[in-house]
Amino acid sequence: MIKGKSLIEVNDFSLEEIDDLLSFAGKIIDSEKNYSGLCKGNLIATLFYEPSTRTKFSFESAILRLGGQVIGFADAMTSSVSKGESLIDTIQTISCYADLIIMRHPKEGAPKLASKNSSVPIINGGDGGHQHPTQTLTDLLTIRQLKGPISNFTIGLCGDLKFGRTTHSLTKILLKYPDINFVFISPEELRIPEYIKEGISNNRYQETFSLESCIDTLDILYMTRIQKERFFSEEEYLRLKDSYILDMNIMKMAKNDMIVMHPLPRVNEIATEVDQDDRAVYFKQAKYGMYVRMALISKILGKGGN
């Protein structure tokens, strides 16, 4: 049961709890109006210690669509943090006011520390380059809504697979589902780390540099941005940043029912012409992100049934 639990990393929830959550999100998508007052009377704090327009808006729209109310800050400098208050003290104070705290913090492990010092549940909205569990839940809901049960497909993960936390946590959770094959598409310098591959049997994955060579085998293509902030040298970033540009010429080689996902924001890796293709689902994915957060918030507050 998710009620009263914190979500710091996806592994905090069992597969059964995740499936239950995704089913509930599916019900909200089918009849959103039925759930519009579900969290009426609940006050939820969003503590964003670093800017994140997308995640903050997604959480806050989820809360408002459930009829809940929001307090919080979008910049640590406008809070008592600027006076030197510790994270532990802030959390102990805010947990006196709110029923649930959603936080993003630049330091890794900050939400875990918060959950040890809070009297209310904590949802991790991203801690540096470490964990971003609601992005993974978003990805799972997108797959489930658009491709049916999470099993028996081939997913290609493309771009920065070395530093991209999104692809790491998605791969790790998908390994718990049956009959999923992986194609890791990246430049040599940005290959998926060994410790992620260790969990996958050899016949279930392949690695390649070339997107064109494998796109016809994919049921899902998960594109990622090559992140400038991960590079020590500007020169290396410039050399690798446009390693992959998905355009309609490449899309022509893909299956008719393949879907293209992306955690957003995108830079150059998907040409805007692809947005018009029905297989491009990344904006739909952002919408599913709001729905999965609605389901998560309700369930943690004990409002979504068992």
Add this chain to the structure above:
Amino acid sequence: MINVSKLKKGIVIDHIKSGNGYKIFSQLGLDKLEDTVVLLKNIPSNKMGVKDLIKIENDIYLDLTVLGLIDSGVTINIIENGQKKEKIKLELPKKVYGILKCKNPRCISTIEDVGDIEFTLVNPSTKEYQCEYCHEKTKL
């Protein structure tokens, strides 16, 4: 070779990696004991080339966690009536508190007073422990 008389009752800490003997001696506070304690350094060993060894002529409480963290390869022999009564092979503790610090500059523990951090053993062969907050691995 120096001859040290056979122990009748006490503890022998054997197979200490050469150089670790004094660390163990200090960490266990053996210098404060009033019993006879012998620290032998660089003894020839078939298995290890050279090794250190400690003999304590009494039963004392040994903090096996501290020993395991300094040198998990040691063996501890409990001696009674001149005979080996028990042999303890050390293993690295699965979890340690307050001993290791996280070296990851991106970890919350570097800017907040988090108290003792729990580190979990993730790889006994490389003696790697994982920080409970950022999951970064640290070697002993």
